[in-house]
Amino acid sequence: MPETVRNYFGAITDVVQTFWQGLSVTLSHMLRRPITIQYPDRTEKRVADMLPARYRGFLEVDMAVCTGCLACARACPIDVIKIAVDKDPANPKQRVITQFDIDESKCMFCGLCVEQCPTSAIAHTREFESTVRAVENLVFRWVPDAAKPAPFYRPVKGQDAPRAPVGSIMRVYLGSQVWAAPAPAWAVPAPGKDKG
Amino acid sequence: MKITTALDSTSLTTRYPKTALATTLFFMLALPFLLYVVLLLMLPFNQPETLDAVAKRFGWDLGHSPFRDTWYGVILLVEATIVSLYTAVFAGVTTWVERRIAGRMQSRIGPNRPGVFGFMSWVADAVKMLFKEDLIPAEADHLLFRAAPYFSMVGLTLPFVVLPFGESVIVADLNVGVFYVTATSAFVVVGILVSGWASNSKWALFGAVRGAAQVVSYEIPAGIAIMVPVLMAGTLSMQGIIRAQGGWPWQWFACQNPAAFVAFFIAVTASLAEGNRTPFDLPEAESELVAGYHAEYSGFRIALFLMVEWANMWIMGALAVTLFLGGWQIPGVSVETINQTRGPDVLPSLTWFCWEFVSLVVFAVKTWALVILFIWLRWTLPRVRVDQMMSLCWKYLVPGAFACFIFTLFWVMVPASVHLVSGVVISLGAALLLVKFALRTRKNIAQVKGARVDLSNW
Numbered sequence: 001m002p003e004t005v006r007n008y009f010g011a012i013t014d015v016v017q018t019f020w021q022g023l024s025v026t027l028s029h030m031l032r033r034p035i036t037i038q039y040p041d042r043t044e045k046r047v048a049d050m051l052p053a054r055y056r057g058f059l060e061v062d063m064a065v066c067t068g069c070l071a072c073a074r075a076c077p078i079d080v081i082k083i084a085v086d087k088d089p090a091n092p093k094q095r096v097i098t099q100f101d102i103d104e105s106k107c108m109f110c111g112l113c114v115e116q117c118p119t120s121a122i123a124h125t126r127e128f129e130s131t132v133r134a135v136e137n138l139v140f141r142w143v144p145d146a147a148k149p150a151p152f153y154r155p156v157k158g159q160d161a162p163r164a165p166v167g168s169i170m171r172v173y174l175g176s177q178v179w180a181a182p183a184p185a186w187a188v189p190a191p192g193k194d195k196g
Numbered sequence: 197m198k199i200t201t202a203l204d205s206t207s208l209t210t211r212y213p214k215t216a217l218a219t220t221l222f223f224m225l226a227l228p229f230l231l232y233v234v235l236l237l238m239l240p241f242n243q244p245e246t247l248d249a250v251a252k253r254f255g256w257d258l259g260h261s262p263f264r265d266t267w268y269g270v271i272l273l274v275e276a277t278i279v280s281l282y283t284a285v286f287a288g289v290t291t292w293v294e295r296r297i298a299g300r301m302q303s304r305i306g307p308n309r310p311g312v313f314g315f316m317s318w319v320a321d322a323v324k325m326l327f328k329e330d331l332i333p334a335e336a337d338h339l340l341f342r343a344a345p346y347f348s349m350v351g352l353t354l355p356f357v358v359l360p361f362g363e364s365v366i367v368a369d370l371n372v373g374v375f376y377v378t379a380t381s382a383f384v385v386v387g388i389l390v391s392g393w394a395s396n397s398k399w400a401l402f403g404a405v406r407g408a409a410q411v412v413s414y415e416i417p418a419g420i421a422i423m424v425p426v427l428m429a430g431t432l433s434m435q436g437i438i439r440a441q442g443g444w445p446w447q448w449f450a451c452q453n454p455a456a457f458v459a460f461f462i463a464v465t466a467s468l469a470e471g472n473r474t475p476f477d478l479p480e481a482e483s484e485l486v487a488g489y490h491a492e493y494s495g496f497r498i499a500l501f502l503m504v505e506w507a508n509m510w511i512m513g514a515l516a517v518t519l520f521l522g523g524w525q526i527p528g529v530s531v532e533t534i535n536q537t538r539g540p541d542v543l544p545s546l547t548w549f550c551w552e553f554v555s556l557v558v559f560a561v562k563t564w565a566l567v568i569l570f571i572w573l574r575w576t577l578p579r580v581r582v583d584q585m586m587s588l589c590w591k592y593l594v595p596g597a598f599a600c601f602i603f604t605l606f607w608v609m610v611p612a613s614v615h616l617v618s619g620v621v622i623s624l625g626a627a628l629l630l631v632k633f634a635l636r637t638r639k640n641i642a643q644v645k646g647a648r649v650d651l652s653n654w
Contacts, residue, residue: 019576026301027301027572028638032649034304036304
């Protein structure tokens with residue numbers, strides 16, 4: 001008989017104590033800072049700047065130091081880099097690049113192209129955010145106007161190529177990208193064609 | 197150089213911050229304030245004699261008009277609409293409060309994008325529900341399926357008739373007010389049973405039958421616990437019970453009688469069970485029955501069921517506040533003081549209206565505190581099993597309620613000074629417990645390395 005009575009009142013005491021502790025725990029959680037990170041607009045720094053330095057994001061090409069060797073286009077296992085070269089009509093001794101397209105929608109960010117580049121003109125940035133309405137607009141055109149081609153860079157012996165800081169060109173490029181831009185008039189050429 | 201990401205789909209709140217702030221402030225402050233002001237201006241004068249007197253004051257002889265009864269009907273209809281609007285707005289705001297509190301208790305943020313602090317999320321949800329497809333299962337009983345939400349709505353809106361919002365702000369001060377609330381709030385279970393049966397679904401039927409068992413069982417301890425303050429006040433009328441209390445905590449019934457203190461907790465637990473709130477939300481049991489008795493409902497019909505559940509919390513809270521926590525009594529201001537400011541004119545003075553508004557605010561603050569407690573309990577406790585729920589009711593709450601009742605039968609014969617002493621002792625004890633609780637919470641935070649009270653990250 002006393003056993004049942006002890007159990008009965010013990011149950012009531014248990015309930016009161018566990019309610020007390022439980023309510024205190026939840027209140028203590030409520031008063032603390034939630035662990036949610038409010039991506040993308042309420043982070044302390046841009047998420048791209050919080051990534052490791054060797055993060056393999058979108059590829060950026062500094063045309064000022066591109067030698068036109070086509071090593072990156074040859075290295076790419078899925079042929080997302082399309083380069084077209086030509087002779088400069090004004091100066092036959094100078095060769096120019098008239099087209100340098102990287103199809104980021106197909107790129108697998110393996111980094112084989114970056115390994116081959118002699119001047120680090122092509123490099124991975126830490127940018128990974130690019131949403132556009134038309135998937136053809138994910139082809140990043142580093143020579144936007146074929147009428148203004150980029151001349152081949154001639155490396156100076158014994159000096160590193162003066163490449164712009166990695167990421168600076170990409171930020172300008174992404175800043176000018178418009179989400180709802182219509183698809184370009186030209187069609188993206190099929191992979192595997194002649195690269196010269 | 198402006199650094200932007202390529203994402204262009206920024207929310208309306210970010211693009212038009214001033215409009216978002218204005219809309220949020222309107223819904224958060226202006227709308228409830230307007231509703232309260234309309235209630236304050238209409239409800240003290242909704243008896244025929246007072247209506248006639250006020251109309252005569254403005255030069256309209258309503259008492260002898262041939263359409264007098266029609267006008268009374270129109271005025272009552274307008275009052276009913278305003279009170280129903282109040283229920284709906286309250287249900288909506290409670291969803292926002294609940295989701296934000298639940299979020300922070302789970303170490304995440306609740307809705308914070310629509311409107312400032314996510315306040316417009318309930319408006320967005322309401323509009324969304326209206327646009328959803330209205331599905332009725334093929335084998336369901338069409339008439340009963342359609343009628344079920346309205347039974348629950350009746351059970352929700354009728355108790356608002358006797359809820360004492362303020363000192364004279366009550367739709368009808370029935371002299372059986374408490375009994376009326378217990379009786380009419382039982383309509384909700386009719387809606388649950390009808391919806392469970394008419395859905396032609398096993399889960400809905402289980403949920404409905406569990407719900408019926410729960411509500412019917414918990415009516416007993418609720419009713420007996422409610423009899424305790426009725427005994428102490430000597431009347432069933434809601435305003436009468438509040439007038440028998442005072443503004444200060446040691447004048448509340450919960451503190452004036454140790455049995456009433458226990459009965460308060462019994463009444464709150466039984467109310468939670470009647471309102472299908474966790475830990476007693478077996479009829480819905482989201483993880484088992486996928487919304488139980490309203491599993492087959494969609495669109496506006498389920499919005500009505502959900503509205504009934506949330507607005508029911510206001511009734512639960514209001515009942516507990518009226519019976520145990522002093523209602524609208526303002527600490528330090530007695531009812532005679534308010535009556536003296538009324539003035540000789542048939543239209544009361546502005547001071548009287550201000551005091552009434554203060555009593556409205558006191559009632560609202562106390563009820564909101566209880567509603568937040570209910571929300572807090574929901575996100576702290578796991579759900580009870582069906583057999584645990586029944587044994588809790590019949591083996592613990594019913595004997596406990598009877599014990600409190602019999603204690604009170606003798607307590608009311610004791611002189612009033614003992615009541616005051618008990619009031620002071622229990623309210624001091626409760627204040628000490630609150631302090632102890634706060635310290636315990638602080639210890640909980642301090643035990644985790646690197647944690648501190650931090651209300652940022654909204």
